[in-house]
Amino acid sequence: MNFIFLILFITILANLVLGWVVFRNQKHSLSNKLLVLITLSLASWAASKILFLFSPPLIANAVAIPLLYISGISIVTVFLLFAHIFPKDKISFHKKFYIPALTISLLLSVGVIFSDTIVGELVEVGGIRGIVFGDLYPVYTLFIFTYFGIGHLLLWQKLKKSSGILRAQFIYVLLGVSISSLVGVITNLILPWLGNFVFFWIGPPFTIIMVVLFTYSIIRHHLLNARVIATELFTALILMIVLVDALLSDTTVEFFIRGGIFTAILIFGIFLIRGTLREIRELERLSHAKSEFVSIVSHQLRTPLTAIKGFISMIREGSGTEENKKSWLEKTYISNERLIRLVNDILNISRIERGTLQYNFKEIDITKLIDEIVEELRGQVENKGLSMAWEKPSESIPLLHADEEKIRQVFINLIDNAAKYTEKGSVIVRLIYLKDLQKVRVVVKDTGIGIKKEDMEKLFDLFSRGEGGEKTHTEGVGLGLYVAKKIAEAHKGKIRVESEGPYKGSKFSVDLPVQ
Numbered sequence: 001m002n003f004i005f006l007i008l009f010i011t012i013l014a015n016l017v018l019g020w021v022v023f024r025n026q027k028h029s030l031s032n033k034l035l036v037l038i039t040l041s042l043a044s045w046a047a048s049k050i051l052f053l054f055s056p057p058l059i060a061n062a063v064a065i066p067l068l069y070i071s072g073i074s075i076v077t078v079f080l081l082f083a084h085i086f087p088k089d090k091i092s093f094h095k096k097f098y099i100p101a102l103t104i105s106l107l108l109s110v111g112v113i114f115s116d117t118i119v120g121e122l123v124e125v126g127g128i129r130g131i132v133f134g135d136l137y138p139v140y141t142l143f144i145f146t147y148f149g150i151g152h153l154l155l156w157q158k159l160k161k162s163s164g165i166l167r168a169q170f171i172y173v174l175l176g177v178s179i180s181s182l183v184g185v186i187t188n189l190i191l192p193w194l195g196n197f198v199f200f201w202i203g204p205p206f207t208i209i210m211v212v213l214f215t216y217s218i219i220r221h222h223l224l225n226a227r228v229i230a231t232e233l234f235t236a237l238i239l240m241i242v243l244v245d246a247l248l249s250d251t252t253v254e255f256f257i258r259g260g261i262f263t264a265i266l267i268f269g270i271f272l273i274r275g276t277l278r279e280i281r282e283l284e285r286l287s288h289a290k291s292e293f294v295s296i297v298s299h300q301l302r303t304p305l306t307a308i309k310g311f312i313s314m315i316r317e318g319s320g321t322e323e324n325k326k327s328w329l330e331k332t333y334i335s336n337e338r339l340i341r342l343v344n345d346i347l348n349i350s351r352i353e354r355g356t357l358q359y360n361f362k363e364i365d366i367t368k369l370i371d372e373i374v375e376e377l378r379g380q381v382e383n384k385g386l387s388m389a390w391e392k393p394s395e396s397i398p399l400l401h402a403d404e405e406k407i408r409q410v411f412i413n414l415i416d417n418a419a420k421y422t423e424k425g426s427v428i429v430r431l432i433y434l435k436d437l438q439k440v441r442v443v444v445k446d447t448g449i450g451i452k453k454e455d456m457e458k459l460f461d462l463f464s465r466g467e468g469g470e471k472t473h474t475e476g477v478g479l480g481l482y483v484a485k486k487i488a489e490a491h492k493g494k495i496r497v498e499s500e501g502p503y504k505g506s507k508f509s510v511d512l513p514v515q
């Protein structure tokens with residue numbers, strides 16, 4: 001197979017692959033969309049070059065020549081737009097600039113397609129194909145120079161003003177554009193003008209340097225995606241090598257074997273890319289959740305601390321009546337308890353995540369434990385104007401094999417939530433002994449904001465919050481239920497939620513086995 005044909009073919013593939021990779025990874029970024037358009041124009045330039053060099057003269061004349069020069073117009077026009085908006089993603093539409101720029105491109109395209117004033121017929125001299133140029137060819141050359149020139153200038157100005165990663169990005173972009181546009185302009189505009197078409201084919205292959213540098217500079221900005229892009233590029237590179245290898249086969253059998261290898265690598269590559277993508281998305285979600293968590297937790301820690309500080313300073317100054325002081329002390333106590341709960345949840349989370357949460361199992365009396373918790377939290381619930389009911393079974397319940405502190409935390413979280421997410425009505429705590437099933441069930445029921453059906457499943461996930469909860473208590477973090485679920489599971493128990501819907505109350509029940 002002809003070497004020039006092969007190189008041009010690889011150029012098309014490389015441009016299409018890179019365009020596809022860039023498009024897939026940042027669909028909504030405008031600079032990336034323009035970059036995709038540039039790669040498409042470059043691929044079309046390389047394709048028209050193949051047609052020009054290898055197709056019958058009729059096709060070369062009718063299709064290849066117009067396509068060659070239209071691709072050139074498209075490349076510089078999109079490049080100009082790109083240089084204008086990159087690296088921002090907003091288009092500040094300067095009509096005075098764009099309308100004339102696009103009109104000139106359009107007029108030239110019409111000239112290329114419908115007249116011989118810019119490019120004319122195909123000629124063949126000494127076995128090398130060339131083109132007869134029209135009178136307006138210098139205008140075309142000037143146009144390409146000007147658009148490239150303005151694009152370079154815009155990027156250069158931005159480079160001077162930028163720093164850090166952005167500066168590195170500009171350097172890559174400028175380097176890529178300079179190398180390939182210089183080679184392209186010399187071999188495709190200047191030399192042909194002087195009648196030399198020997199190096200006419202060299203322009204497109206040099207664009208690979210530009211697109212690789214472009215893409216690299218963009219992914220440097222989105223570090224998390226770099227792994228996906230690296231996987232995609234690597235897979236595409238192997239695929240390209242195998243494809244070229246298959247196309248160069250000497251026999252049909254060889255072609256089919258190599259084609260089979262190509263298909264196998266393609267399938268493997270798709271799985272590989274999908275897996276990496278999934279992993280990266282999960283990492284992105286967690287990283288986002290974690291940074292949100294840090295900001296919410298710091299806020300959460302500050303709120304009770306500020307309240308405690310306020311009450312203590314009032315008491316210290318001796319202001320207020322005895323009655324006031326009592327209520328301030330009570331509020332200080334509640335704020336302090338919230339802090340302890342939050343810190344406990346955070347400690348537990350980090351231990352759960354590291355797999356080092358230790359359980360101290362012993363025989364515990366669940367009725368007595370719930371009794372203590374209810375009495376401990378009664379003040380907090382009733383202070384909010386809610387009634388608190390505690391329904392215990394008449395019969396005695398066998399001891400449970402459990403970690404008392406952890407189980408205490410589960411019910412403190414549930415009752416605290418019930419109080420937090422209920423504006424009026426009651427909180428009911430009920431203990432049931434399910435003798436036949438050999439388990440106990442603790443139910444915490446409230447008449448509060450309730451839970452939407454869609455939210456129920458995910459409430460027990462880390463950092464997950466329901467819509468209602470998010471609206472009424474902006475400072476929630478979504479840790480309590482996750483911790484409660486993990487602790488219940490460690491006791492071979494189960495935690496469930498039921499709600500008729502928004503503002504219809506919620507019911508959380510925890511089942512724990514009895515030995």
Ligand code: ADP
Pocket residue numbers: 413417418419421446448449450451459464465466467468469470475476477478479480481482505506
């Ligand atoms: P937090 O309360 O800090 O947000 P949790 O993990 O304890 O974290 O709760 C997760 C979410 O579940 C809450 O944000 C809230 O939307 C919802 N939720 C929990 N308990 C109740 C309840 N009793 N009534 C209504 N919604 C609740």
